[in-house]
Amino acid sequence: MLPVAVKLVALDIDGTIVRPGEDVPSPRLTAAVGALQSAGVVVVLASGRMFPGTAAVARHLGLHAPVICQQGCSVHTLDGGIIHEFPIDHAAALRVVGYARVLDRAYEWFNPVRYIVSREGPATAEYGRVSGITVECMDYPERSGLPATGVGIISTRVEAPEIHRALVRQFGETLHLLDFPEVTVAVAPDANKGHALSLICADFGIERADVVAIGDSVNDAAMLAWARRGIALAHSDAYAMDAADEVLAENDGEPVAEFLEDLLRLV
Structure with missing residues (x-):
């Protein structure tokens, strides 16, 4: 009703x-x-x-x-x-991207108006298109000086669920972790x-x-x-x-x- x-x-x-x-x-x-x-x-x-x-x-x-x-x-x-x-804790964000590097996976680092990725791909290009922004690419987005509201590990439909589970084990409720099909996004808990x-x-x-x-x-x-x-x-x-x-x-x-x-x- x-x-x-x-x-x-x-x-x-x-x-x-x-x-x-x-x-x-x-x-x-x-x-x-x-x-x-x-x-x-x-x-x-x-x-x-x-x-x-x-x-x-x-x-x-x-x-x-x-x-x-x-x-x-x-x-x-x-x-x-x-x-x-709601910015993400900087130290936590660095730990997430560190894990992405251990896995040798691309990752994203963003705030409300900028979107920086470690590697470009079809998914990041599409997100930039619908978001109306230019995707920036650099080897170490975390060194851009941009205070982040979130970070994400870009993977595959096969890998993403385990990446999500691993981050939940590591961070618990100290981060809000979003289990998308091909990217695992970490943002502030609120x-x-x-x-x-x-x-x-x-x-x-x-x-x-x-x-x-x-x-x-x-x-x-x-x-x-x-x-x-x-x-x-x-x-x-x-x-x-x-x-x-x-x-x-x-x-x-x-x-x-x-x-x-x-x-x-x-x-």
Whole structure:
């Protein structure tokens, strides 16, 4: 059952409102988001993208609210101002990249507006494209002088689960470790979409009970768990599925747009 009182809807971007192979939400979804906003519902984007790529989708949708970027490492106004930022402990970040070097794997070092990798590849190029930034490459990104909000070890679908398990054994809850299929990302323990969403809601004076969140991946799990109603998609990973209250059925149409249209009828 959908909540009756909805004051804020949080939306993941890639795989949720932007489908594979597309760059912006569909016209139907764009219209549904616009109608919700016109009805007084705050719509927040919460993405793994860096700020430029997240803001581009927010502007396409005509949104006004702050955006959550980089798995929840930062919250920005649409003019680029940083409202909240959660840097990773520098010593811990160095230990993670040290492990990447032991494994002879590429790694990433990033903050809200810069993305530096030790080796370029198709995955890093695609992340730079959707994030709207130029990927920087250097042998030792940690020597760039950039204070990092996060780091990641880039591997394969076969290797990534064991890398994630090894980092969990080493760091426990002192880092927030994200188990993506081909990269294991380490960020500060309070850097997640759920915490960032709670801060935005506090700024707007919106209660958790009035929040709906929709996402499909491990970096959405904290947001889906925090919201009054967490919605996953049929293709979601196990982390999102476990955190969600409801899963939208896959169909030949647009399940997220349909859900938002139904939600509008209850506003």
